[in-house]
Amino acid sequence: MLSVTLRYMASGNSFTDLFYTYKMGIATISNIVDTVCCAIWEKFGKYELTVPTNEKWKTIAEDFEGRAHFPHCLGAVDGKHIRIENFPNSGSMNLNYKGYFSIVLMAVVDSNYKFIFVDIGSYGKDCDSAIFQRTQFYKLLSEGRLQIPPPSLLHPNQSVRTPYVLVGDEAFQLTHNILRPYSGNQLTIQQRVFNYRLIRARRYVECAFGILANKWRIFHRPLNVSKKLGKNIVKACVVLHNLVRDRDGYRSADGYVATETAFVDLPDSNVVQGGRTANDIRNNFAEYFTSPEGSLPWQMSKI
Structure with missing residues (x-):
């Protein structure tokens, strides 16, 4: 049963392909995949996706500062659209802005590309x-x-104490504990430096999604299963992803290499801006990144 499930998720084969390989009925294979995915989630999910303690949060923040040079960062947050063949009677609820049907994997990721939190199955x-x-x-x-x-x-x-934060892209609202880039094209040097440093930290969640999809190639094609089974497949792959990251550890080759196009302008966004406190927090980070204490040696040469 485990062999059938891992073959299904790792190869991206359909149930019909596995029918010819294992000489099992399609309905039987479907039930096997569902049973094993539920067992993986129940057995390992409570260990791999627990809410971090105070000390664990500090360790995550220290790793982000050491690897992404972004202090007080608790994780990078973003959503990934899991392509599906539309569920019966669901209308256009799962039709996303990219033009295909999907469910959303919302995740918070640490600097080792491990998932800290996931929410699966939104429209x-x-x-x-x-x-x-x-x-x-x-x-x-x-x-x-x-x-x-x-x-x-x-x-x-x-002299100013700064809270610990999550970093996200321009789709997220600026709050006391969530930072997003400055919007618009007419940005100051300080704002552009902040956007660049935030993008360096946020890329970990994008990389985690890429690692997940390439390790478990079932995500390279639309899931043609029920919504319940689809969610169970995603949950099992997330848990197995964390287990593999625990085994492999952090690779130094993942380090960032600066390029001439590192500073980018973010498009205008219609997301509601945060209050004065949230903006002050973001401005404090921006000031720190352009100060002698917080700037990178090669960063200031780009300005």
Whole structure:
């Protein structure tokens, strides 16, 4: 049963392909995949996707600072559209802005490309920010119940204590604990430096999605299964992804190499801007990144 399930998820074969390989009925293979995926989630999910403790959050933040040079970062958040063949009687609820049917994998990822939190199964038509704000993780984050370390100085020479944050793209709303890039094309040097540094940290979630899809090639084609089975397949692949990352560890070859096009301009966005406190927090990070304490040696030569 495990062999059939791993072959299905790792090769991207259909149930019909496995019918000829294993000489099992298509309905039998479907039931096997569902049973094994549920068992993987129940057995390992509680260990691989637990809410970090205060000390674990500090370790994640230290890793982000060491690898992405972004202090006080608890993770990168983003959503991935899992392509599907539309479910019966679902209309256009799963039709996303890219023009195909999907369910959404919403995730928070650490700097080792491991998933800290996932939410699976939202409609493809929904935007990332709305999906994230409906999750239990966001509720706990907003209520201060995630054991996040208290605000502290980004550098001993600073006088303002800065909270720990998640980083996301321009689809997310700017809040006390979520940073997004500055929008628009007429940006100051300080704002462009901040966007560049945020993109360096946010790329870990994009890379994690890429690693997941290439390790489990079932995501290279539309899932032609029921919504329940589709969600179970994604959950099992996420858990197995974390198990593989635990085994392989962090590869130094994943390090970032600066290019001449590192500074980019972000397009205008219609997402509601955060309040004064959230903007002040982002401005504090921007000031730190252009200060002697927070700038990178080769970063200032690009300005």
